[in-house]
Amino acid sequence: MKFFIICYSFILLKISYLLFSEKPLEESILDGKEVYNDFCIQCHLGDGKGVKGIYPPLANSDYLIDINKTIHSIKYGLKGPIIVNGEKYNSIMLNQGLDDEEISDVVNYILNSWGNSSDEIITEEIVASIKK
Secondary structure, rough: OHHHHHHHHHHHHHHHHHHOOOHHHHHHHHHHHHHHHHHHHHHHOOOOOOOOOOOOOOOOOHHHHHHHHHHHHHHHHOOOEEOOEEEOOEEOOOOOOOOOHHHHHHHHHOOOOOOOOOOOOOOOHHHHOOOO
């Protein structure tokens, strides 16, 4: 009976860990690449360089320094003038209807692609905390 209780407790702990643990960064980046290819690549292109004067670059982008602004732009869309790497852009990026997990994944992908690098892992909770 003691053995059964110990095994049962271990299984419950393992299931709880799997359900409530954060997604590893590598997995988030892979998932984010899929989201990027489905929703972002049309404007920002496969190399993340965008189209000069029309769609801002994500590759080596100074705009990404402010993570909250980056998340807000993806979560709620972006309208009006912005400056990226010294270049003015004044386009509209519509809200793509992504959920918090998809946004966290695509931000992790962007922050770790095309010369960008980040030690911070963007989680669903961080995305959920960004309000309009």
